[in-house]
Amino acid sequence: MADVWRHAWLLARKDLLVEFRSRTAILSALVFTVLVLMVFNFGRDPTAVAAVDLAPSILWVTFTFAAMLALNRAFQLELENQALDGLLLAPVSRSSIYLGKLMANLVFVATVEAVGLPLFALFFNVPILHVLGPLLGVIALATVGFVAVGTLFSAMTARTRFAELLLPVLLLPFMIPPLIWAVLATGALLAGRPLSEAAGWLRLLAAFDIVFVTLAFVLFPATVNE
Amino acid sequence: MRLLKTGRWITGVGLALLAAVYVRALAFTPVERFQGPAQKIFYIHVPAAWSAMLAMGLVGIAGILFLLLKDPRFDRFGEASAEVGTAFSMVMLTTGPIWAKPIWGTWWTWDARLTLTLFLFLLFLGYLLLRGAVTDPGLRARYSAVLGICGLVLLPFIHLSVYFFRTLHPQPIVLKPSAPSLPGPMLVTLLFSFLVFTVLYVGFVTQRYALSLLREQAEPHA
Numbered sequence: 001m002a003d004v005w006r007h008a009w010l011l012a013r014k015d016l017l018v019e020f021r022s023r024t025a026i027l028s029a030l031v032f033t034v035l036v037l038m039v040f041n042f043g044r045d046p047t048a049v050a051a052v053d054l055a056p057s058i059l060w061v062t063f064t065f066a067a068m069l070a071l072n073r074a075f076q077l078e079l080e081n082q083a084l085d086g087l088l089l090a091p092v093s094r095s096s097i098y099l100g101k102l103m104a105n106l107v108f109v110a111t112v113e114a115v116g117l118p119l120f121a122l123f124f125n126v127p128i129l130h131v132l133g134p135l136l137g138v139i140a141l142a143t144v145g146f147v148a149v150g151t152l153f154s155a156m157t158a159r160t161r162f163a164e165l166l167l168p169v170l171l172l173p174f175m176i177p178p179l180i181w182a183v184l185a186t187g188a189l190l191a192g193r194p195l196s197e198a199a200g201w202l203r204l205l206a207a208f209d210i211v212f213v214t215l216a217f218v219l220f221p222a223t224v225n226e
Numbered sequence: 227m228r229l230l231k232t233g234r235w236i237t238g239v240g241l242a243l244l245a246a247v248y249v250r251a252l253a254f255t256p257v258e259r260f261q262g263p264a265q266k267i268f269y270i271h272v273p274a275a276w277s278a279m280l281a282m283g284l285v286g287i288a289g290i291l292f293l294l295l296k297d298p299r300f301d302r303f304g305e306a307s308a309e310v311g312t313a314f315s316m317v318m319l320t321t322g323p324i325w326a327k328p329i330w331g332t333w334w335t336w337d338a339r340l341t342l343t344l345f346l347f348l349l350f351l352g353y354l355l356l357r358g359a360v361t362d363p364g365l366r367a368r369y370s371a372v373l374g375i376c377g378l379v380l381l382p383f384i385h386l387s388v389y390f391f392r393t394l395h396p397q398p399i400v401l402k403p404s405a406p407s408l409p410g411p412m413l414v415t416l417l418f419s420f421l422v423f424t425v426l427y428v429g430f431v432t433q434r435y436a437l438s439l440l441r442e443q444a445e446p447h448a
Contacts, residue, residue: 157359160356160360162359215379219372
């Protein structure tokens with residue numbers, strides 16, 4: 001098991017290094033996040049809808065789209081020069097490949113969220129500092145759920161036609177349950193409700209994470225060629 | 227081909243029995259006191275929902291069996307079941323609003339069960355789209371098995387997430403811990419219709435399965 005984690009870490013490091021050297025994907029994702037936040041600002045009538053009523057939806061729709069963008073590139077990267085075949089020939093288990101991709105995607109999405117969250121607070125004038133801890137918890141739990149399923153699906157869609165279109169179609173039904181809970185928990189937190197009110201949603205998010213991380217981990221070997 | 231013929235026979239019997247369901251529901255089952263004739267659609271709507279759920283469950287189970295046994299028959303079955311399930315979901319999603327408009331006063335509401343069935347429909351569509359997008363048969367079979375299993379696991383979660391919302395939808399009346407709260411003649415019609423929709427499911431799936439088989443024989447590399 002120690003080997004699995006070590007290999008996974010090496011793989012994740014490779015992906016992040018590629019990302020860090022080129023910076024195209026991460027910069028596009030960041031710019032995209034800013035643009036989605038701007039679209040939301042102009043997509044509502046500020047005299048009719050208070051920003052705080054719409055805030056949880058704005059935050060989560062933005063994160064959903066940004067995560068989708070990030071996930072699309074995870075395996076697209078491996079298609080060039082048949083890098084995936086090289087990866088599969090390497091003496092690492094299929095599970096390490098999944099864990100490595102999962103880690104790299106989580107770092108990628110977390111980076112986008114780390115920039116998106118302060119911008120969201122700034123643009124929509126939503127005070128988040130007093131609930132920052134629990135809010136980060138909600139974001140972390142929901143992101144793990146999204147990205148676990150998304151990593152599995154992007155391994156499948158990368159090698160199909162219309163990959164960029166197919167991934168959202170397959171993934172969104174799986175993102176909606178955690179999205180519902182995250183929006184409800186965020187709404188409760190931003191409205192200054194006690195943490196206990198969000199606890200139920202957090203438990204559901206945690207259950208979703210455990211089930212889908214395990215399931216994706218078990219199913220992933222079936223998605224790559226023998 | 228014998229399988230195709232068998233499928234046609236089962237479907238034929240199912241369709242004849244479906245006509246019998248209509249006759250029994252319209253002429254020999256009492257009219258519900260509060261909802262009037264609108265309630266009659268219930269004898270189609272509920273069994274269609276049952277068949278769609280059955281189809282999704284079997285797509286997931288076929289996925290598990292395929293990954294364990296690598297038998298192409300399970301993949302063919304999953305494909306057939308998903309297509310038939312899509313059709314039954316359509317029946318469920320069209321008959322529901324037709325009933326809801328006069329009874330609830332709205333075509334659609336984000337109620338627990340409605341959301342669940344919409345998800346079910348979208349999962350079927352995603353499954354079929356994925357199948358269409360992958361050209362290699364071996365890859366296609368494995369991918370769709372994975373998606374089918376994920377879909378099967380997702381359904382309880384959607385159920386959980388929508389369970390907390392207040393519901394307008396009638397509560398279960400047959401499959402519940404206490405005795406069915408439906409008067410005798412209505413219950414008989416409903417159970418009869420359940421049987422007929424299950425027969426139709428089997429008939430359609432058998433035909434669709436046979437067609438995949440024929441197609442594979444006609445174009446071995448497709």
